[in-house]
Amino acid sequence: PPPPGMSHGYFQHGGITFPGLLYSPRGLEAARDFPVHDDDVFNVTYQKSGTVWMLEILSLIRCDGDPRWCRSVPNWERGPWLETLLGLRRARGAPRPRLISSHLPVQLFPTAFFSSKAKVIYTVRNPKDVLVSLYHFARIFRPYKDPGSLEQFLEQFLQGDVPFGSWFDHVRGWMGLRGRENFFCISYEELQQDLRGSVERLCVFLGRRLSAAALDAVVANASFAAMSRNRMSNFSLSPLFILDLRRGPFLRKGISGDWKNHLTPEQSSRFDRVYRERMAGLGVTFPWDP
Ligand code: A3P
Numbered sequence: 001p002p003p004p005g006m007s008h009g010y011f012q013h014g015g016i017t018f019p020g021l022l023y024s025p026r027g028l029e030a031a032r033d034f035p036v037h038d039d040d041v042f043n044v045t046y047q048k049s050g051t052v053w054m055l056e057i058l059s060l061i062r063c064d065g066d067p068r069w070c071r072s073v074p075n076w077e078r079g080p081w082l083e084t085l086l087g088l089r090r091a092r093g094a095p096r097p098r099l100i101s102s103h104l105p106v107q108l109f110p111t112a113f114f115s116s117k118a119k120v121i122y123t124v125r126n127p128k129d130v131l132v133s134l135y136h137f138a139r140i141f142r143p144y145k146d147p148g149s150l151e152q153f154l155e156q157f158l159q160g161d162v163p164f165g166s167w168f169d170h171v172r173g174w175m176g177l178r179g180r181e182n183f184f185c186i187s188y189e190e191l192q193q194d195l196r197g198s199v200e201r202l203c204v205f206l207g208r209r210l211s212a213a214a215l216d217a218v219v220a221n222a223s224f225a226a227m228s229r230n231r232m233s234n235f236s237l238s239p240l241f242i243l244d245l246r247r248g249p250f251l252r253k254g255i256s257g258d259w260k261n262h263l264t265p266e267q268s269s270r271f272d273r274v275y276r277e278r279m280a281g282l283g284v285t286f287p288w289d290p
Pocket of ligand 1: 045046047048049050051052053129132133134136222223224225227250251252253254255258
C-alpha cells in the first residue's frame with residue numbers, strides 16, 4: 001500500500017500535488033529552509049513553460065556565450081532543482097553565482113529569498129501550449145500518472161489537479177512579486193519572437209555586459225536545434241526510470257500555438273471561460289489573453 005498521504009504515487013504538500021518519485025515532504029521542507037545567497041539566480045516556471053530553455057540561456061550568459069559548459073555538464077547539474085533532495089545537495093555545492101531551477105509555487109519558495117537580493121527570472125507561457133506540452137510530457141516522465149485522454153487531462157489541468165498545482169494559482173502567486181527589482185518576468189513567446197532582444201534584457205537584469213559576438217553565441221547555442229543536438233540539454237543522459245525517451249523527445253516541438261493542433265473549438269472556449277474567471281482582476285495582460 002502507498003505510504004500515508006500518498007495515493008497513486010502522489011502526495012500533497014501545502015495543498016499542492018507532488019509525485020512520490022523524486023519529490024518528498026522532507027525535500028520540500030528543506031527547499032523552504034534553503035539558505036539563499038544574494039548572488040543566486042533562480043530560474044522559476046510553471047512546468048513546460050520553457051524552463052530548460054531559460055536555463056540554457058542563463059548558462060550561456062554566465063559563460064559569455066562560450067558553449068563549453070553547456071556541452072560538458074548536464075543541465076540538471078548546471079541549474080539544479082530546488083525541490084528535490086538531490087537537486088538541493090547539488091545546489092549547496094554549486095560554484096557561485098549559482099543557477100537554481102524551480103517549479104515551486106511562490107508560497108513554497110525558500111523563505112530566505114524574500115529578504116535577499118537573489119534574483120528570480122520567471123518564465124510564463126500560453127497555458128494552452130503548457131497543457132499540450134504537459135500532456136505529452138506526462139507520457140514520458142515516469143513520476144507522473146498517465147494523462148489518459150486529452151479531454152480528461154484538460155479538466156484536470158483547469159482544476160489544478162496536476163503535479164505542482166494550478167497554472168492559474170502559480171502565475172497569480174508569482175505575479176505578486178512584479179515591481180520588485182530582483183524579479184524579472186518574461187514569456188516563452190517573447191523568447192520565441194526575439195531571442196536576441198530577450199537575452200539583452202536578461203543581461204541588463206543580471207547586470208552583465210556581453211559583446212555582440214557573445215550575444216550571437218548565446219542565441220545560436222540556445223536554439224531549439226542546438227539544444228536538441230546537445231546531449232547535456234536534451235535529457236538523453238537521463239535514466240530510463242525517470243524519463244522514457246523511447247516514447248517521445250523532451251524537446252518536442254518548441255513552437256507557440258501547437259494547442260491549435262490539439263484542442264477542439266469547444267475545448268478552447270471552455271479553456272477561455274475558465275481563464276477569464278481565474279485571471280480576473282490580476283491587472284497583468286498577456287499576449288494570449290482571450
Ligand atoms: P513543447 O512540448 O511544446 O515542444 P520545460 O523546460 O519547462 O519543461 O518546457 C519544455 C518546453 O519548452 C517544450 O515545449 C520544449 O520543446 C520547449 N523548449 C525547450 N527548449 C526550447 C528552445 N530552445 N526553443 C523553443 N522551445 C524550447
